[in-house]
Amino acid sequence: MIAELGDLGWQVDVLNLGEGFPWPSPATRETASNQLRAIPAGRPVVVDGLALGVLPEAAAQLAGHHPLLALVHHPLAMESGLSVARAGQLRASERAALATVHGVIVTSAETARLLTADYGVPAARIAVARPGSDPVAPAPGSQDGIVRLLSVGAVVPRKGFDVLIAALATLTELPWQLMIVGDRTRDNHAVMRLDADIARYGLTDRVVTPGVVSPSHLAKLYAEADIFALASYFEGYGMAYAEALAHGLPVVGTNGGAIPDTVPSDAGLLVEPGDIAGLAEALRRVIGDAALRQRLAGAARTAAEQLPTWPHSAAIFARALERLA
The missing domain is CATH 3.40.50.2000 (Glycogen Phosphorylase B;)
Known part of the structure; x- marks a missing residue:
């Protein structure tokens, strides 16, 4: 700005x-x-x-x-x-x-x-x-049968990583991997909770938390992703959600704050903040249905054209x- x-x-x-x-x-x-x-x-x-x-x-x-x-x-x-x-x-x-x-x-x-x-x-x-939002090329996604989820946000309680990990822990029979990119220095308690949850649910081989990455590395992660997932309790706008739309990614998230104003209903599945079961069901649908992912991705690309x-x-x-x- x-x-x-x-x-x-x-x-x-x-x-x-x-x-x-x-x-x-x-x-x-x-x-x-x-x-x-x-x-x-x-x-x-x-x-x-x-x-x-x-x-x-x-x-x-x-x-x-x-x-x-x-x-x-x-x-x-x-x-x-x-x-x-x-x-x-x-x-x-x-x-x-x-x-x-x-x-x-x-x-x-x-x-x-x-x-x-x-x-x-x-x-x-x-x-x-x-x-x-800067215009970017649509993400081609993964090519190896593993559905790659990308989550971008500082590791603080408001981003709902506790909810996301708990929801994904119920879907271990599905072929997914999650990358959580974001600042791990803002809230030590939230970082410890996230790491403990990943270990407690036995997801250390499925969830990667590299912290902050370079812009070029983040662009690579967006290109490799199939789904954007973030369980925010509240967003005043939701820049990460907008970036996901710009990359043409289907969104699975919440309707906390301004998120529904950013993510159209045909571009993602949004549930109530804190709803682990609802989020798990939304993730199950999108991870398990390639055709649904394609429809949501198409709507995300259309929505991206309307971003400021x-x-x-x-x-x-x-x-x-x-x-x-």
């Missing part, structure tokens, strides 16, 4: 607010607030919601001297695995921060609806700019900035 805004004539200066958000250390919080206060007055400022949502005091100060835009991928309290107290703390903090901003960019209509209904953000202040491009998304983002400036 930064590159596309540059092509549209915007000079974008990137400010690194530090690591650990949305639970920064006191030192990180203080440093981030000081950095934001040091921005020369009058410049439009865009702050990612991961940080802004836990810096309501800094947001209020910024809004007094700058056109302030929040970029919200999904509400922080929607992250899975939070205690009731922590979720409530995040919701109150983000609601306070969003009350100060002059505009909000969200990545889906579903997130816009949530911010209006649950966070009190006026709909007129919200612009929806879905992330762009990065220039299209950047134009929406730029218009929001222009209104503020």
